[in-house]
Amino acid sequence: MNAWQLDPQLANDSHPLISGGLCDVRLMDDANYPWLILVPRVADACELFDLNANQRRTLIEEITDTENALKDLFAPDKLNVAALGNMVPQLHVHVIARYTSDPAWPSPVWGRAQARPYTPEQLSERSRRLIERLR
Amino acid sequence: MNAWQLDPQLANDSHPLISGGLCDVRLMDDANYPWLILVPRVADACELFDLNANQRRTLIEEITDTENALKDLFAPDKLNVAALGNMVPQLHVHVIARYTSDPAWPSPVWGRAQARPYTPEQLSERSRRLIERLR
Numbered sequence: 001m002n003a004w005q006l007d008p009q010l011a012n013d014s015h016p017l018i019s020g021g022l023c024d025v026r027l028m029d030d031a032n033y034p035w036l037i038l039v040p041r042v043a044d045a046c047e048l049f050d051l052n053a054n055q056r057r058t059l060i061e062e063i064t065d066t067e068n069a070l071k072d073l074f075a076p077d078k079l080n081v082a083a084l085g086n087m088v089p090q091l092h093v094h095v096i097a098r099y100t101s102d103p104a105w106p107s108p109v110w111g112r113a114q115a116r117p118y119t120p121e122q123l124s125e126r127s128r129r130l131i132e133r134l135r
Numbered sequence: 136m137n138a139w140q141l142d143p144q145l146a147n148d149s150h151p152l153i154s155g156g157l158c159d160v161r162l163m164d165d166a167n168y169p170w171l172i173l174v175p176r177v178a179d180a181c182e183l184f185d186l187n188a189n190q191r192r193t194l195i196e197e198i199t200d201t202e203n204a205l206k207d208l209f210a211p212d213k214l215n216v217a218a219l220g221n222m223v224p225q226l227h228v229h230v231i232a233r234y235t236s237d238p239a240w241p242s243p244v245w246g247r248a249q250a251r252p253y254t255p256e257q258l259s260e261r262s263r264r265l266i267e268r269l270r
Contacts, residue, residue: 067184079183082215083217084215089213
């Protein structure tokens with residue numbers, strides 16, 4: 001059995017925020033949307049059925065905590081939650097705050113607007129607020 | 136408090152399969168992909184935090200049952216799970232069997248290929264197999 005290790009592509013596309021009971025929570029490096037990913041620290045997991053029932057229960061609670069944090073901090077019009085994995089098979093869940101004014105609305109975010117990396121100042125400010133709220 | 140009622144747009148885009156403990160499971164009328172939606176029968180729910188913890192636990196188990204059914208029946212390359220709701224806010228979860236040869240791969244399915252409605256024969260055959268496996 002392999003030890004869990006964060007996929008290098010996910011590591012490259014996002015910044016660490018907190019390590020929850022099951023998942024590492026990370027901020028996607030795209031200032032177009034407040035966009036988090038949750039990555040369960042379970043080796044070789046690609047689909048929900050690769051987790052056990054206890055892990056799934058923790059996962060959906062950690063997703064919900066993240067939704068609540070995004071709602072409180074960013075007052076979005078809608079939240080989007082998705083586990084796709086077509087590009088990176090390691091199980092990871094997107095939780096994205098959406099606005100009717102954002103560059104992809106009403107489409108899903110993938111493949112729409114070019115990613116807008118955070119400036120160091122934006123990244124530091126946004127990460128600080130998220131970490132404070134998610135802890 | 137309103138009684139739960141299936142959103143008319145979801146009703147129009149999909150066909151009923153089974154009624155689980157929490158969710159109605161329906162087949163999207165698009166033969167491009169084996170594509171199910173799960174709709175929790177909870178009035179006014181739009182986000183995961185609109186369910187209680189017991190309902191969320193049931194939801195993720197019903198999603199996983201659905202993933203297992205799609206895997207067994209259709210041997211996909213990947214499963215996609217998503218709760219978006221940008222077009223139809225009523226909480227509903229997409230569970231989609233994806234193939235590296237399907238018309239949207241590796242993108243998410245939304246807004247890519249034009250929907251291909253099932254013929255009556257295809258619909259009846261696919262529904263029968265799914266209902267048998269999901270029951």
